[in-house]
Amino acid sequence: MLGSQEYILSKIASNDGHGENSAFFDGWKAYDADPYHPTKNPNGVIQMGLAENQLSFDLVEEWVRNNPMASICTPEGASQFKDIAIFQDYHGLPEFRNAVARFMEKVRGDRVRFDPDRIVMSGGATGAQETLTFCLADPGEALLVPTPYYPANDRDLTWRTGVELVPVICDSSNGFKMTRDGLEAAYKAALDSNTTVKGLLLNNPSNPLGTVLDREALSMALSFTNDKNIHLICDEIYSATVFDEPGFVSIAEILAESPDANPDLVHIVYSLSKDLGFPGFRVGILYSYNDAVVCCARKMSSFGLVSTQTQRMLASMLADEEFVGKFLAESAARLGARRAAMCQGLAQMGVGSLKGSAGLYCWMDLRRLLKAATFEAEMELWRVIVNDVRINVSPGASFHCAEPGWFRVCFANMDEETMRVALSRISKLVVQSKSGEARKQCRRRSKLEISLSFRRLEEIMMSPHSPMTSPLVRTMT
Amino acid sequence: MEFKSRNQGQLLSKIATNDGHGENSPYFDGWKAYDSDPYHPTENPHGVIQMGLAENQLCFDLIQEWIKNNPKASICTAEGAADFKDIAIYQDYHGLPQFRNAVARFMEKVRGNRVRFDPDRIVMSGGATGAQETLAFCLADRGEALLVPTPYYPGNDRDLTWRTGVKLVPVVCESGDAFQITRAALEAAYKQAQDSNIRVKGLLLNNPSNPLGTVIDKQTLQQSLEFTADKNIHLICDEIYSATVSGQPGFTSIAEIVQENPHCNLDLIHIVYSLSKDLGFPGFRVGIVYSYNDAVVSCARKMSSFGLVSTQTQQLIAAMLSDEEFMDKFLAESARRLGKRRADMCEGLGQVGIWNLEGNAGLFCWMDLRRLLKAATYEAELELWRLIVEEVKLNVSPGAAFHCSEPGWFRVCFANMDDETMEVAMERIRMFVVRKREEEVARKQRRRRRMELEVSLSFRLRREELVMMSPHSPMASPLVRART
Numbered sequence: 001m002l003g004s005q006e007y008i009l010s011k012i013a014s015n016d017g018h019g020e021n022s023a024f025f026d027g028w029k030a031y032d033a034d035p036y037h038p039t040k041n042p043n044g045v046i047q048m049g050l051a052e053n054q055l056s057f058d059l060v061e062e063w064v065r066n067n068p069m070a071s072i073c074t075p076e077g078a079s080q081f082k083d084i085a086i087f088q089d090y091h092g093l094p095e096f097r098n099a100v101a102r103f104m105e106k107v108r109g110d111r112v113r114f115d116p117d118r119i120v121m122s123g124g125a126t127g128a129q130e131t132l133t134f135c136l137a138d139p140g141e142a143l144l145v146p147t148p149y150y151p152a153n154d155r156d157l158t159w160r161t162g163v164e165l166v167p168v169i170c171d172s173s174n175g176f177k178m179t180r181d182g183l184e185a186a187y188k189a190a191l192d193s194n195t196t197v198k199g200l201l202l203n204n205p206s207n208p209l210g211t212v213l214d215r216e217a218l219s220m221a222l223s224f225t226n227d228k229n230i231h232l233i234c235d236e237i238y239s240a241t242v243f244d245e246p247g248f249v250s251i252a253e254i255l256a257e258s259p260d261a262n263p264d265l266v267h268i269v270y271s272l273s274k275d276l277g278f279p280g281f282r283v284g285i286l287y288s289y290n291d292a293v294v295c296c297a298r299k300m301s302s303f304g305l306v307s308t309q310t311q312r313m314l315a316s317m318l319a320d321e322e323f324v325g326k327f328l329a330e331s332a333a334r335l336g337a338r339r340a341a342m343c344q345g346l347a348q349m350g351v352g353s354l355k356g357s358a359g360l361y362c363w364m365d366l367r368r369l370l371k372a373a374t375f376e377a378e379m380e381l382w383r384v385i386v387n388d389v390r391i392n393v394s395p396g397a398s399f400h401c402a403e404p405g406w407f408r409v410c411f412a413n414m415d416e417e418t419m420r421v422a423l424s425r426i427s428k429l430v431v432q433s434k435s436g437e438a439r440k441q442c443r444r445r446s447k448l449e450i451s452l453s454f455r456r457l458e459e460i461m462m463s464p465h466s467p468m469t470s471p472l473v474r475t476m477t
Numbered sequence: 478m479e480f481k482s483r484n485q486g487q488l489l490s491k492i493a494t495n496d497g498h499g500e501n502s503p504y505f506d507g508w509k510a511y512d513s514d515p516y517h518p519t520e521n522p523h524g525v526i527q528m529g530l531a532e533n534q535l536c537f538d539l540i541q542e543w544i545k546n547n548p549k550a551s552i553c554t555a556e557g558a559a560d561f562k563d564i565a566i567y568q569d570y571h572g573l574p575q576f577r578n579a580v581a582r583f584m585e586k587v588r589g590n591r592v593r594f595d596p597d598r599i600v601m602s603g604g605a606t607g608a609q610e611t612l613a614f615c616l617a618d619r620g621e622a623l624l625v626p627t628p629y630y631p632g633n634d635r636d637l638t639w640r641t642g643v644k645l646v647p648v649v650c651e652s653g654d655a656f657q658i659t660r661a662a663l664e665a666a667y668k669q670a671q672d673s674n675i676r677v678k679g680l681l682l683n684n685p686s687n688p689l690g691t692v693i694d695k696q697t698l699q700q701s702l703e704f705t706a707d708k709n710i711h712l713i714c715d716e717i718y719s720a721t722v723s724g725q726p727g728f729t730s731i732a733e734i735v736q737e738n739p740h741c742n743l744d745l746i747h748i749v750y751s752l753s754k755d756l757g758f759p760g761f762r763v764g765i766v767y768s769y770n771d772a773v774v775s776c777a778r779k780m781s782s783f784g785l786v787s788t789q790t791q792q793l794i795a796a797m798l799s800d801e802e803f804m805d806k807f808l809a810e811s812a813r814r815l816g817k818r819r820a821d822m823c824e825g826l827g828q829v830g831i832w833n834l835e836g837n838a839g840l841f842c843w844m845d846l847r848r849l850l851k852a853a854t855y856e857a858e859l860e861l862w863r864l865i866v867e868e869v870k871l872n873v874s875p876g877a878a879f880h881c882s883e884p885g886w887f888r889v890c891f892a893n894m895d896d897e898t899m900e901v902a903m904e905r906i907r908m909f910v911v912r913k914r915e916e917e918v919a920r921k922q923r924r925r926r927r928m929e930l931e932v933s934l935s936f937r938l939r940r941e942e943l944v945m946m947s948p949h950s951p952m953a954s955p956l957v958r959a960r961t
Contacts, residue, residue, distance in 0.1 A: 008678075008709065008744065009772060013615040018779040057562040064558050073551030073793065078544050082537040088759040123603055123784040130783055134640050135493040139619075160614055160640075160780070198490075231488070264488060279568035280788030292489060299498040300640070303610055304603040307787035308760030313553060413566075 017159035019151065023379070027392040036390070038417060046422045049392040051207060051360045052413035053241065053277035055334040056327060060276070063323050070316035072309055084308045090301050092121050096311040099318035100285060104270065106324055107240045112252040114287065120297045121311075122284035123304025125237050125271035129156035129201075131286060131300045132267055135293050136231050137163045137198040143233075144168050144186050144200045146178045148363075148399035148406070150207045150235075157201070166190045166197065169402050172365075175354060176209055178202075178217055183224050199231030200224070205238040205248065208399050208408035209363050210339075210356030212246055218254045222261055233267045240275035240328055243336030244357035255289065263289035272314065274360065275331075281310045335360065335412060338419070342411045345423035349430040360412040364393070367405030369433045378404035389429045391422055497639035499631060507862070507872040516870070518897060526902045529872040531687060531840045532893035533721065533757035535814040539807050540757075543797060550796030552789055564788045570781050572601050576791040579798035580765060584750065586804060587720045592732040594767065600777045601791075602764035603784025605717050605751035609636035609681075611766055611780045612747055615773050616711050617643045617678040623713075624648050624666050624680045626658045628843075628879035628886070630687045630715075637681070646670045646677065649882045655834060656689055656843075658682075658697055663704050679711030679745075680704065685718040685728065685838030688879050688888035690819075692726055692838050698734045705745055713747045720755035720808055722838040723816030735769065743769035752794065754840060755811075761790045815840070815892060818899070822891045825903035829910040840892040844873070847885030849913060858884035869909045871902060 027049050036044035068074035072081045087093065094116070101114040122128035137143065139162025145153055146168040158165055168186040170176040183200070190197045202221060204213040213221075225232040234251040242248040255266055268287040273279035283306050286297050318324060342362055343353055354363040370377040375397050382395040385407075396406035411419060507529055516524035548554035552561045567573065574596070581594040602608035617623065619642030625633060626648040637643055648666040650656040663680070670677045682701060684693040693701075705712040714731040722728040735746055748767040753759035763786050766777045786794075798804060822842055823833055834843040850857040855877050862875040865887075876886035891899060 008616070008711070009776070010614060010616055010618050010621075010678075012618075013772065013776040018776070020779060052566055054562070054566060057565070060565075061558055061561050064553050064561055065555060068553065068555075071551055071553030073544050073548065073557075074554050075545060078541055081541055081544055082534070085537075085540075085758045085760050086532055086534060088753075123607075124782070127603075127783045134490060136488075136490055138490050138492075141490075155779075155782075160783075229488075273568075278565045280565050282785050282787050290488075292493065296489070296493040296498070299500065299635075302604070302635075303607045303640075304784040305762050307762050307790040309793065310787040310789050313789070 012160055017155065019155045019159070022151075022398065027382075027386050027394070030386050031392045034390075036418065036421075038421075042421075043390065045386065045390045045392055046418060046425070047392050047413065048409045048411070048422060049394045050413050051274065051408075051410050052279065053274055053331070053335070053360050054413050055277075055338065056331045057277065059323075059327050059330060060317075063317060063320070067316060067320070070313045072312060080312070084312050087308045088305075090121070090298055090305060092119070092306065093308060093311045093315055095315040095319065096306070099315045102321075103318040103324060104239075104285075104287075106321070107275070107328065108248070108250045108252065112250060112256055114252070118287050118289070118294050120286040120288070120294055121301045121304070121306045122286050122297070124273060124279070124282045124284040125235065125269055126152065126156050126284065127282075127304035128269045128271065128284040128286040129153070129233075129235070130161060131297050131304075132233055132269065132288075132293075133157045133161045133163050134300060135296050136233075136267075137161070139163065141196045141198045142166045142190050144183065144190070144197055146170050146182070146202065148176065148208055148396060148401035150203060151394075151398050151400075153201070163198075164195060166195065167400055168200075171402050172354075172406070175211070176206075176363075178213075178221070180220055180224065183221075187228065197228065197230055199233055201233045201235065202251075203235045203237075204251070205236075205242060205356075205358035207238065207359060208361060208394070208396075209354055210359035210361055211354065212242060212248050212356075212358050214246060215249050215254065218249060218251055219258070222251070222254055222258060222266075225265055226261055229262075229265070231265045231267065233269060235269040237269065237271050237274050238359050239270070240331065241335055241360055242358040243332040243339065246357055248358065264292075265290070267293060276327075281314070282306060283310065283314060338411050338416075341416075342409070342419065342423070345420075346426065349427040351426070351430060354406075361408050361410040364407045364409050365405065366407055367403075369430070370405050373404055375404045382407070385429065389425050391425055492640055497635065499635045499639075502631075502878065507866050507874070510866050511872045514870075516898065516901075518901075522901075523870065525866065525870045525872055526898060526905070527872050527893065528889045528891070528902060529874045530893050531754065531890050532759065533754055533811070533815070533840055534893050535757075535818065536807060536811045537757065539803075539810060540797075543800070543803050547796060547800070550793050552792060557792075560792070564792050567788045568785075570601070570778055570785060572599070572786065573788060573791045573795060575795040575799065576786070579795045582801075583798040583804060584719075584767075586801070587755065587808065588728070588730045588732065592730065592736055594732070598767050598769070598774050600766040600768070600774055601781045601784070601786045602766050602777070604753060604759070604762045604764040605715065605749055606632065606636050606764065607762075607784035608749045608751065608764040608766045609633070609713075609715070610641060611777050611784075612713055612749065612768075612773075613637045613641045613643045614780060615776050616713075616747075617641070619643065621676045621678045622646045622670050624663065624670070624677055626650050626662070626682065628656065628688055628876060628881035630683060631878050631880075633681070643678075644675060646675065647880055647882075648680075652834075652845075652883055652886070656686075656691075658693070658701065660700055660704065663701070667708060677708065677710055679713055681713045681715065682731075683715045683717075684731070685716075685722060685836075687718065687839060688841060688874070688876075689834055689843050690836035690839035690841055691834065691843075692722060692728050692836075694726065695729050695734065698729060698731060699738075702731070702734055702738060702741060702746075706741060709742075709745070711745045711747060713749060715749040717749065717751050717754050718839050719750070720811065721815055721840060723812040723819070724837045726837070728838065744772075745770070747773060756807075761794070762786060763790065763794060818891050821896075821899065822889070822903070825900075826906065829907045831906070831910060834886075841888050841890040844887045844889050845885065846887055847883075849910070850885050853884055855884045862887070865909070869905050871905060 031045040031047050034044045036046040068076040071077045072084045097116040097119040100119050101116040104114050122131050142164040144166050166186050168182050170178055239248055266289045270285040272283040288294050352365040378395050385391055394408040511525045511527050514524045516526040548556040551557045552564045577596040577599040580599050581596040584594050602611050622644040625645050646666050648662050650658055719728055746769045750765040752763040768774050832845050858875050865871055874888040
């Protein structure tokens with residue numbers, strides 16, 4: 001056998017660009033090794049690190065049962081099996097594109113129109129992000145991304161593309177809002193290191209913050225990117241998880257209101273993984289206002305098309321406007337209720353979370369529980385949460401958060417009972433921590449008293465006539 | 478707010494603005510011709526018949542029957558809907574265990590159970606398209622190369638090079654060897670790469686071959702294994718047509734050769750597969766990477782996030798493929814129908830003196846139309862091809878699209894239509910060949926007549942000259958002169 005593995009494989013295969021060697025995957029391993037079950041394993045790890053939307057499957061299942069024509073496997077639909085199985089046109093089934101465009105319009109309250117001919121498929125949002133990067137940037141060029149951000153951006157945008165990410169630092173002083181200054185600073189930092197910036201990637205609503213970007217922020221981003229003549233990519237994957245005011249504003253709306261903006265610079269990433277709860281179906285969508293990008297991304301979609309079996313089913317489901325209307329309203333209501341329950345539960349134990357109106361998670365503030373304001377302390381606290389409290393949450397560092405102490409905790413991938421168990425475990429952690437804090441303070445006070453009394457003793461001991469000059473006494477302080 | 482705009486070229490990446498996608502070739506004209514004028518037996522009987530698409534449509538009756546009888550395979554039937562949620566939320570890139578097990582088992586069956594496949598080495602991808610790209614990303618850096626025997630599947634250029642920056646170096650195979658891969662050709666290609674300072678990282682074989690329609694024999698597979706071992710480069714075998722083989726010679730998988738070479742370096746061996754051809758399901762995007770190299774399995778699996786198979790489809794395929802009785806029946810019947818269709822095509826072409834490369838695999842024939850070329854050039858091949866598309870109204874694929882080193886070969890697909898359409902296509906080819914032959918004969922006759930007349934005229938002129946020299950000759954009439 002000749003040569004080592006690294007020689008025979010590519011650099012991409014041998015580097016860490018996939019992002020999975022981070023310590024944070026330990027949380028997953030802990031869960032996989034010991035998953036919670038209410039009866040079979042009540043002391044197992046509760047999974048709160050997975051942003052999934054499992055709250056409305058009853059509605060979906062009912063629809064599926066009532067609409068057998070949507071499937072190519074039912075007696076009603078099987079005559080279509082062959083035509084669907086052989087359809088491999090990368091434009092996708094027209095009815096699929098139409099239904100997705102219409103669904104996206106509905107999610108935006110019909111305030112904008114989407115052209116079905118601009119709908120391009122991809123292997124999930126994962127594939128959409130990578131495809132866009134391949135279209136817009138060369139290896140060595142960069143995209144700006146506000147922190148904290150979705151961890152897999154590193155893999156999706158940089159691993160095989162060779163493109164770099166430059167963070168736009170956002171911090172808690174203003175609720176992690178993106179500022180023009182922050183954008184300019186990041187852009188300048190890139191320039192100073194001779195890195196060409198090709199675009200800005202926004203995630204709206206935000207993962208992990210659970211907030212929406214307001215009109216002002218979006219307009220500012222559009223103006224910034226136009227000024228620099230760079231692309232603006234908006235990942236709107238959580239668009240239908242908004243349950244409260246402020247409501248969701250899409251970049252599509254801002255663009256419609258900005259006739260002088262260059263549409264060739266604007267692109268939307270979407271998927272049905274979060275809004276509908278279908279991550280397994282791999283329905284990624286790339287929507288671009290740039291014709292050349294639509295064309296190129298469509299050619300690239302051959303690397304990750306949506307199964308026509310799935311296209312067919314979803315075309316049917318999403319075209320059922322009555323169902324969609326009912327689903328969107330009910331899903332948002334359930335998410336809102338779940339989040340409220342979670343945040344209230346946390347608040348009762350004195351744990352705050354960033355105020356937000358969207359997403360499948362809370363951005364929890366555990367800075368008070370840190371031993372020190374460091375990422376090491378955050379890591380330490382996180383290990384306690386995973387190993388002792390038995391909950392898998394995601395520490396802020398994995399989202400490239402600039403400040404330690406923030407944790408993302410997901411609430412939509414479990415039932416109410418499990419959430420109650422999770423909250424009670426967290427409350428034990430907080431209580432222990434508080435009493436630990438109190439005990440620490442007690443210990444500190446008594447240490448102080450002892451040292452003071454020893455000092456007085458020493459003064460006595462200095463006297464040559466004292467019996468207290470024993471070395472033993474001195475060593476006790 | 479002031480907005481600036483600049484030209485497109487600077488806005489997009491190099492990848493987005495080059496031709497690496499391969500679609501700017503004139504051969505897409507054939508597709509356009511078909512799309513704008515598709516044949517239909519009643520609605521458009523003079524339209525273009527699509528014979529440029531390698532699809533397997535011959536056994537859907539069997540599939541449909543199975544579907545009707547197995548409602549639990551679907552998450553949308555009354556019987557299966559209870560599984561909908563679990564399947565819809567399952568996003569583990571290892572894939573459903575039942576899916577991996579069923580695919581491994583199916584691949585074993587296709588190889589007559591002569592080898593075993595480990596389900597833990599089954600990695601998903603976005604079709605074979607995604608599998609090829611993923612492997613290229615795992616095995617080679619930008620600027621490095623893979624050797625590929627010609628003629629080869631045109632999509633290789635896009636799949637292996639477009640976004641990866643990897644190069645393809647052709648291993649030239651010639652009709653004199655029935656397009657078989659020789660050691661000399663492999664060495665020549667390798668040397669050529671080295672001479673241009675290009676590092677070769679692997680050899681890609683397609684077995685059975687598209688476009689040849691032949692299987693690679695054991696000897697050639699063994700030779701390829703030895704060649705790649707000598708050079709310490711990877712051996713990738715795309716076995717996407719493995720179940721389209723009918724009769725002899727049978728299909729030998731690289732997995733069998735590996736088994737017979739227990740000391741070979743397994744870290745260099747990889748298989749690409751898909752259900753698009755063997756089962757006829759290109760729409761379902763079921764691509765598979767199977768590697769004997771643990772690090773490649775691990776890396777490819779991470780990359781599979783960019784092109785996983787929909788769990789809805791994984792569930793369906795798992796159920797279908799694990800029905801061993803059905804799969805046995807399907808494989809046998811599919812091979813039989815493909816064999817018969819191929820035989821009919823070859824016979825029909827043979828009647829007008831058109832021969833194909835002898836083969837018993839794939840969904841196509843490799844047709845020899847060198848005799849019909851005006852000259853042994855690619856321009857002549859292109860001209861003939863345009864004639865076939867525009868006049869004969871058949872979309873076939875010219876050899877140049879497959880990087881064939883000799884002009885005159887065409888790939889014609891036969892499994893994507895019914896018997897009647899096939900007969901119409903055969904009739905059109907027959908008429909075309911007959912017409913071309915008649916035209917050729919007529920052209921030859923005209924030439925001969927012209928030559929004869931020239932000869933006879935020169936005789937006459939000489940005689941006439943003599944006669945005409947006489948002032949009393951009636952041959953000096955202008956009428957006589959005008960006839961020649």
